[in-house]
Amino acid sequence: MKKSSVFTLGTRVTVQVLMIVLVLASLLPLYNIVSASFKTADEFTSNPISLPQTVTWDNYHYAAISGKLLAYTLNSFLFVPAALLLYIAVCVSAGYAFGKLRFALRTPLFLLVLFLSIFPQLLLATQVFKMISSLHLTNTGLGVILSWVAYFAPFGTYIMTTFFAEMPYELIESARIDGAGPYRILLTIMAPLAQPMIATIAIIGFQAMWNELPFSLLILQEQAQRTLTVGIALMKGEFGLRVPILSAALVIAMIVPLAIFLFFQRYITLGVTAGAIKG
Amino acid sequence: MHKRGLGSDGAAPYVLLFPLIILLAAFILYPVAMNLFSSFTQWKGYGPQKWIGFDNYVKMFQDTAFWTSLQNTLVLALYIPIGTFFTLLIAALIREGIKGWKVYRAILYVPNLLGYVIMGVIFSIYLRDDGALNVLIKAAAGSPLHFLIDPVLAINTIGFSLVVWLHLGFGLIYFLAAMNSIEPSIYEAALVDGAGFWKTFTNVTVPSVRFAIEFFVVFNFIEVFARMFPFIYTLTQGGPGYSTFTLEYGIFAQAFQKFQVGYASAWSMVLFIFCAVISTLQIRMMRRREA
Numbered sequence: 046m047k048k049s050s051v052f053t054l055g056t057r058v059t060v061q062v063l064m065i066v067l068v069l070a071s072l073l074p075l076y077n078i079v080s081a082s083f084k085t086a087d088e089f090t091s092n093p094i095s096l097p098q099t100v101t102w103d104n105y106h107y108a109a110i111s112g113k114l115l116a117y118t119l120n121s122f123l124f125v126p127a128a129l130l131l132y133i134a135v136c137v138s139a140g141y142a143f144g145k146l147r148f149a150l151r152t153p154l155f156l157l158v159l160f161l162s163i164f165p166q167l168l169l170a171t172q173v174f175k176m177i178s179s180l181h182l183t184n185t186g187l188g189v190i191l192s193w194v195a196y197f198a199p200f201g202t203y204i205m206t207t208f209f210a211e212m213p214y215e216l217i218e219s220a221r222i223d224g225a226g227p228y229r230i231l232l233t234i235m236a237p238l239a240q241p242m243i244a245t246i247a248i249i250g251f252q253a254m255w256n257e258l259p260f261s262l263l264i265l266q267e268q269a270q271r272t273l274t275v276g277i278a279l280m281k282g283e284f285g286l287r288v289p290i291l292s293a294a295l296v297i298a299m300i301v302p303l304a305i306f307l308f309f310q311r312y313i314t315l316g317v318t319a320g321a322i323k324g
Numbered sequence: 325m326h327k328r329g330l331g332s333d334g335a336a337p338y339v340l341l342f343p344l345i346i347l348l349a350a351f352i353l354y355p356v357a358m359n360l361f362s363s364f365t366q367w368k369g370y371g372p373q374k375w376i377g378f379d380n381y382v383k384m385f386q387d388t389a390f391w392t393s394l395q396n397t398l399v400l401a402l403y404i405p406i407g408t409f410f411t412l413l414i415a416a417l418i419r420e421g422i423k424g425w426k427v428y429r430a431i432l433y434v435p436n437l438l439g440y441v442i443m444g445v446i447f448s449i450y451l452r453d454d455g456a457l458n459v460l461i462k463a464a465a466g467s468p469l470h471f472l473i474d475p476v477l478a479i480n481t482i483g484f485s486l487v488v489w490l491h492l493g494f495g496l497i498y499f500l501a502a503m504n505s506i507e508p509s510i511y512e513a514a515l516v517d518g519a520g521f522w523k524t525f526t527n528v529t530v531p532s533v534r535f536a537i538e539f540f541v542v543f544n545f546i547e548v549f550a551r552m553f554p555f556i557y558t559l560t561q562g563g564p565g566y567s568t569f570t571l572e573y574g575i576f577a578q579a580f581q582k583f584q585v586g587y588a589s590a591w592s593m594v595l596f597i598f599c600a601v602i603s604t605l606q607i608r609m610m611r612r613r614e615a
Contacts, residue, residue, distance in 0.1 A: 165550035172355030195351035256439030
């Protein structure tokens with residue numbers, strides 16, 4: 046269907062040019078990093094923005110091995126998926142309870158979850174660290190996993206709640222007549238129907254945990270336990286101003302988020318709108 | 325509408341909510357409550373806590389670092405209306421369709437994907453005095469802009485890059501989705517009435533996506549008050565001096581660099597009040613939409 050337009054051809058061209066300028070401007074810092082990552086330190090000093098004259102892979106080798114980026118990536122791949130499974134279980138069961146079940150404390154508990162969903166991590170950090178220490182979980186994957194799931198679950202729960210709340214009750218009623226209890230209804234009827242929304246909160250949760258800094262910075266103090274995000278954040282101090290190495294580290298760190306984007310773009314777009322726009 | 329209040333589902337809801345409630349109690353509720361207590365004590369984060377009444381608060385209100393951090397946080401908040409207007413305007417301009425939008429959308433969304441840590445480090449390289457952007461600026465204007473060195477420019481650099489620039493892709497996808505749910509006949513009627521772009525924007529588009537605008541503004545407030553620590557940590561580390569300290573960054577510096585955890589808790593209480601207000605506004609918006 047052709048939309049009605051108030052624009053003349055000239056305006057349309059101007060808008061197109063404006064968009065291209067915006068896109069190029071946002072590509073420039075990324076190009077800067079990628080091209081720097083293939084330069085030697087000397088070449089970067091004399092030639093900070095043009096394409097590299099000679100391509101070197103040394104920066105990547107150094108960042109991945111000496112900079113331990115490979116090890117950090119493995120840590121992230123260990124901690125984040127484990128946290129994600131727990132996060133999905135927590136959000137789906139809580140979202141189903143809030144969205145479809147009847148109980149006395151439903152509204153006050155739901156409001157509490159919403160209220161707690163935005164507090165800054167720095168406000169909680171000292172006490173979270175104390176809690177993790179008293180559980181003897183510092184420098185362990187389980188420590189960050191618990192703190193991540195606790196911190197990110199309220200938002201995922203909110204999204205699952207609005208989704209379940211809009212599902213027709215008839216589905217539940219007929220299953221009930223067949224004698225199914227609430228747990229069986231969740232596992233065999235609701236969860237399968239909620240698959241696209243579960244995929245959406247999984248992507249939101251993955252991005253949030255993969256990029257999480259404050260809790261992992263405090264809980265994972267041993268270098269061997271660092272996640273990729275902690276490693277990148279601390280690398281600037283450790284590598285000083287050796288920009289080409291730092292750039293190679295950044296390019297390595299970009300690979301996973303970009304790959305996720307390429308494979309799951311549909312759910313990411315859904316996720317952007319799921320928090321607020323209905324239908 | 326389903327009839328509510330007809331009995332209840334017994335214990336099942338509480339069983340299903342148990343994991344969430346335990347995690348929230350341990351990692352959010354309890355920390356917030358203990359933070360209030362800590363703000364009246366002298367404490368290094370370990371060892372004994374000594375009750376000192378309101379001393380931390382008195383010290384905070386006399387601390388220039390605190391007032392600078394508060395002021396900086398508010399400066400960043402001033403970028404919210406600018407960023408919202410800018411994003412909304414571009415969304416309205418490209419609503420009618422634009423060549424290559426799918427590719428542009430993907431590229432503009434990349435910063436949201438990479439997150440604040442990676443973007444903060446990238447910008448710390450890109451915006452240096454001898455960085456790529458300044459090479460271009462020097463070629464065009466003769467002298468570089470001290471984005472991260474000049475105290476006034478530094479906080480504004482963060483405001484623009486975080487609030488306006490990094491969220492552009494997210495905001496465009498979000499506003500375009502909202503605009504797509506506007507009835508096309510309303511636009512056709514405006515066109516028949518001879519309304520130009522500007523009039524259509526103010527009289528049709530903005531009122532129709534009012535809820536989306538409110539959500540976007542609140543989202544940005546949450547980012548500024550509660551989510552941007554990783555960006556400042558990797559871009560300027562609060563410097564030069566205190567010139568890019570925010571409340572969040574100040575808490576980090578007091579608690580984890582100076583080990584004045586009791587004092588940091590007093591700062592946290594100020595941030596708590598701001599966040600409680602934002603959270604309450606957000607809940608009211610969500611409930612109004614559900615009604």
